[in-house]
Amino acid sequence: MTTAPLLLASGIDKAYGPTPALVGADFALRAGEVVAVMGPSGSGKSTLLHCLAGIVRPDAGTITYDGRELTSLPDAARSALRRSDFGFVFQFGQLVPELTCVENVALPLRLNGERRRSAELKAQEWLTRLEVEDVGGKRPGEISGGQGQRVAVARALVTAPRVIFADEPTGALDSLNGERVMQLLTDASRDTGAAVVLVTHEARVAAYSDREVVVRDGSVRSSEWAV
Numbered sequence: 001m002t003t004a005p006l007l008l009a010s011g012i013d014k015a016y017g018p019t020p021a022l023v024g025a026d027f028a029l030r031a032g033e034v035v036a037v038m039g040p041s042g043s044g045k046s047t048l049l050h051c052l053a054g055i056v057r058p059d060a061g062t063i064t065y066d067g068r069e070l071t072s073l074p075d076a077a078r079s080a081l082r083r084s085d086f087g088f089v090f091q092f093g094q095l096v097p098e099l100t101c102v103e104n105v106a107l108p109l110r111l112n113g114e115r116r117r118s119a120e121l122k123a124q125e126w127l128t129r130l131e132v133e134d135v136g137g138k139r140p141g142e143i144s145g146g147q148g149q150r151v152a153v154a155r156a157l158v159t160a161p162r163v164i165f166a167d168e169p170t171g172a173l174d175s176l177n178g179e180r181v182m183q184l185l186t187d188a189s190r191d192t193g194a195a196v197v198l199v200t201h202e203a204r205v206a207a208y209s210d211r212e213v214v215v216r217d218g219s220v221r222s223s224e225w226a227v
């Protein structure tokens with residue numbers, strides 16, 4: 001393939017005090033592809049994802065998204081970009097406990113200025129698609145972990161992002177629920193054309209990806225298919 005990458009990271013260094021988390025990490029993501037980021041605990045997977053998503057600013061290296069250098073964008077521009085172009089799913093859904101599930105899913109649209117009624121209609125459509133149409137009126141504390149992750153996936157997809165960042169999205173689920181959430185996440189992203197950066201240490205989760213890279217000691221070591 002010769003398509004230019006949508007997201008390209010080169011030579012990323014990031015340390016937390018004396019602890020190096022990333023050392024010269026390189027990564028490329030093409031539009032629409034699902035890439036699994038594998039590697040042992042502490043190898044730098046989450047740090048890489050946070051740098052790619054513009055949440056953490058690296059100490060060195062460059063990250064280019066759709067022709068813009070993320071690393072040199074001011075904070076306000078980076079958060080605007082995150083809201084418009086990126087979706088996030090974390091290990092524990094990180095839903096807002098005070099909001100109902102439909103309000104949680106509608107929240108990214110509301111933050112982008114969309115009116116409540118149309119935002120909540122879209123949110124309910126995504127809940128239906130994620131097979132949790134019946135939890136819309138409940139709060140996160142009233143639903144199961146598997147339902148919560150489906151709601152979190154709906155929230156990540158509702159803005160039609162170009163990239164979804166998922167950090168061990170099934171890490172807290174039993175294998176049956178984990179499989180279904182992965183299926184729903186990857187089917188929905190393939191339908192909508194979103195690319196996915198999927199951090200996992202589970203081979204069975206990585207099996208849902210188009211391509212795998214392995215992070216070891218802060219470097220991206222290998223990829224099953226050449227980038």
Ligand SMILES: Nc1ncnc2c1ncn2[C@@H]1O[C@H](COP(=O)(O)OP(=O)(O)O)[C@@H](O)[C@H]1O
Binds near residue numbers: 016020021043048
């Ligand atoms: N906020 C932080 N403060 C201090 N050290 C951190 C922080 N986040 C990550 N680290 C350290 O950076 C390294 C990489 O962590 P991380 O990216 O979370 O790895 P992974 O997601 O692969 O488990 C580890 O040594 C971890 O302890």
Ligand SMILES: [Mg+2]
Binds near residue numbers: 047167
């Ligand atoms: Mg991690």
